[in-house]
Amino acid sequence: PDGASALEALLAADERVEPRDEMPDGYRRTLVRQIAQHAHSEIIGMQPEANWISRAPSLRRKAILMAKVQDEAGHGLYLYAAAETLGVDRADLLDQLHTGRQKYSSIFNYPTLTWADVGAIGWLVDGAAITNQVPLCRCSYGPYARAMVRICKEESFHQRQGFDLLLALTRGTERQRAMAQDAVDRWWYPSLAMFGPPDAESTHGTQSAAWGIKRFSNDELRQRFVDMTVPQAEVLGVRIPDPDLRWNAERGHHDFTQPDYAELLRVINGAGPCNAQRMAHRRRAHEDGAWVREAATAYAARHATGGSG
């Protein structure tokens, strides 16, 4: 098909595909779907953390949290902009989110029950996200790769902040330590599930790898995350809720229990604890803002043409 050979040539030369380059339809569609889902995840992912902005327990932590959620909105903006270079527009992508035709990361369908959850999201969820995303900084599509460079830098900052939040708890009172452990207990397996189904059951992998969109398999990335996280848990002084987690000297990796992929599938398909809430919140915010966006458009149109309304 058209663009396929041009793409192959670029990939062979390890160069980036840019918006003006020819590309195969499948490549474009896959990128749009992936970038949109990533953008949607950033904006839906604001909700569980924004849930604690009004209740953050120090002004410093409140400022860090507001800045973090703001960064996520910013990531959403970069990513929608990257998607737009592929010939779609943000309003359409949002519409596909709001009508359930495009997905966002399942992880955000779990509730943030305590302040420690904010830390666990930073440490584990952002940690998993970075593990997923670092390879994307070298992905074949230029605008996406460049957005990921910027995003990964900020995410890694967020991950350290989450770790630091939890550290304050594990070095705090008995109740604070329990709060931290409880959060880790609840977020560990959903974080592992963020890497998707095991390779044996994964469908999109091969073509994406060939296109230079995906450079490592789900299981490779999951293993990398576990290996990175275990020593951090020791520093924190929290227990990872997996009795079978242990170092395997032969493999040079940790053995660990796989997450419940049946649960992952249920949550992806809408049956997570917060799917309905997250979507309802997002749709309501969008609908509540319709009159504002309409006014802005009307005002801009009138003033662009010099008309007086």
Add this chain to the structure above:
Amino acid sequence: PDGASALEALLAADERVEPRDEMPDGYRRTLVRQIAQHAHSEIIGMQPEANWISRAPSLRRKAILMAKVQDEAGHGLYLYAAAETLGVDRADLLDQLHTGRQKYSSIFNYPTLTWADVGAIGWLVDGAAITNQVPLCRCSYGPYARAMVRICKEESFHQRQGFDLLLALTRGTERQRAMAQDAVDRWWYPSLAMFGPPDAESTHGTQSAAWGIKRFSNDELRQRFVDMTVPQAEVLGVRIPDPDLRWNAERGHHDFTQPDYAELLRVINGAGPCNAQRMAHRRRAHEDGAWVREAATAYAARHATGGSG
């Protein structure tokens, strides 16, 4: 005018006027206005106290407060029913409240800022209300007099509960004592103002007295309230915020500083701290409930006639 002589005869015999009796238009109008205002005060008066239901600091106090606010709704119901015996209906009276054509007691235009305010309302505001209302138990219009008997019994219970709430605070921690004193400081003068302008400036008094609707003047009732309240304040251990308050052995009454009647007038005319909020809350609740009332009417109509919709 028609009804005047019949009314005079009943008053002379110290008997009650009943709905079927003839009565002068002015008498009827005065009663409707007064009973409606009293009913409106009960339902608007629910708001400042309901403000603390979700935040009451013990389950026992929460139950007492819920029961009290419920009683106020009940008082509203008795009083609207008493007004309806005079040929008006509740929906019209509510409409006059919602459009600002009828008033409610100004006292409810002050905010409840702390838990102690709930106690101060019970002790001072209900105390003043009882002082005003006890004479109405012998007022010339039967349905109103009977409603007042029941209401005064409950109000006096509320007043004791308010006193008890404050007593727990004044016997509590330093911060609790300060909270109680602060509430008394803020509610004292508005409570004195509940008796209306001084007799010299009062307009409705004389005719109402002749009709057996008002048996004591504003100043007489205010004095009675002060004399009743001062010894209670001593038991509570709170200071009444009036440096000139003292026993006058010659008069056999306490001398005291008059409230700021200019402020009273401003609040009556809509400029109290919460006038707009109270009315907006009331109107919103009424409007939010319109579909429910319409449904109930439609259902009742259909099922009363045996129709099947």
Add this chain to the structure above:
Amino acid sequence: GPPVAVYATRLGDDALIMAQRLGGWITNAPQLEEDVALANLGLDLLGQARMLLTYAGEREGLGRDEDDLAYCRDERGFCNVTLVERVDADFGEAMARLLVFSAYQLPLYRGLSASADPTLAAIAAKAVKEVAYHRDHATQWVLRLGDGTPESHRRMQAGVDSVWPHVDELFETDALERALVTEGVAVDRPGLRAEWETYVHDVLRRATLTVPEPAAAPATGGRSGVHTEAMGYLLAELQHLVRSHPGARW
């Protein structure tokens, strides 16, 4: 704590949080009679909560009273079902929830009034009469609204649909409760479902409403302290004053 304390806490938390939500309707009801009625229902539930939590504290044996349990537990320590902590979208949803909840509480308390635990039996016996009234009250409103106007029908159906994912959780049980059932102390929750369904489905049918499909995403977790995000805000309001005055008495 001992199983009976846990069990009493579960029932008590259900009643407490439902009372808190009903209390929020006072001054916001569609008519004055309903302010009275909802306050009354809230008071009944608050009364049940107080007896149940007091008893839970006694059996727990750590010296905690009803207020210690209500005001000084963290969110993860509350074990009410998620149904009761929701914020009502409107009066229709409030009545849908009340129907679902009271139609569950009634057979529960009726069964519990024959409990081998005399305190639970006594609390339940008193509550049966109250809850029978709650169920009747909710039923009347669901009929009026479902079979009222097109607008009220639409809203009432939306209310039923919204609370439906919280139904299954009412009938969940666990090893602790099964053991108490064996001892004749607790009521077998799954066994309550048939009566609940018969009653609620009949009301919905008479109200010209559609019984929703079983929920694709049934709520769960309340019993183990995994609540919805609405719960934290509810507790902040409920507890803020007490938490701000450690050790004070009120």
Add this chain to the structure above:
Amino acid sequence: GPPVAVYATRLGDDALIMAQRLGGWITNAPQLEEDVALANLGLDLLGQARMLLTYAGEREGLGRDEDDLAYCRDERGFCNVTLVERVDADFGEAMARLLVFSAYQLPLYRGLSASADPTLAAIAAKAVKEVAYHRDHATQWVLRLGDGTPESHRRMQAGVDSVWPHVDELFETDALERALVTEGVAVDRPGLRAEWETYVHDVLRRATLTVPEPAAAPATGGRSGVHTEAMGYLLAELQHLVRSHPGARW
């Protein structure tokens, strides 16, 4: 505390409570750019609040830091103006409040940047740049919404009308501040009103909006801790966690 501590607390509380309200818009804004912008504004105000409250605590000399002041004062101890504690009815009202508030903060901080108190002067000098951006942001929205569609015009006017009773309080002063003005430490609030009016009235006019009549019932009392009933709920959320863990560090 010493007058300068009281003064810094007043300015700090204004910024803190306004930041808390702006924070509530995040995830609720009409478009993603606005989530970013409102978070940014909230962060600026939160930063101002932290510096001002830290300084207030230092000058007070009781060993209280910014968090002690934010989390462990009761409602009657907060001395922010009532404007900032309101719950926004919609985005139009939020922008009306932001315009009114930032157009007051800008000349205030500009004046304060020449304060004889070097800490206040430094805090204010930094804040001037931030608040100039806030005022510009609010101005752009008030223009767009006032002169946008009939619906947005109606809502924007309603927003302006709603916040208008809170204007006078911004320019109230008292003996404490007058003494600080004499010392060259504080800014004369009544003297800020002319610039505020010129600016705000001009924006409203350009936005085709009507400048409301002076409020019949101007709000007051915030400076002495007499707040609106919205404040208690705001503080319950703000403080609940810290109040629930006495002595903990976060």
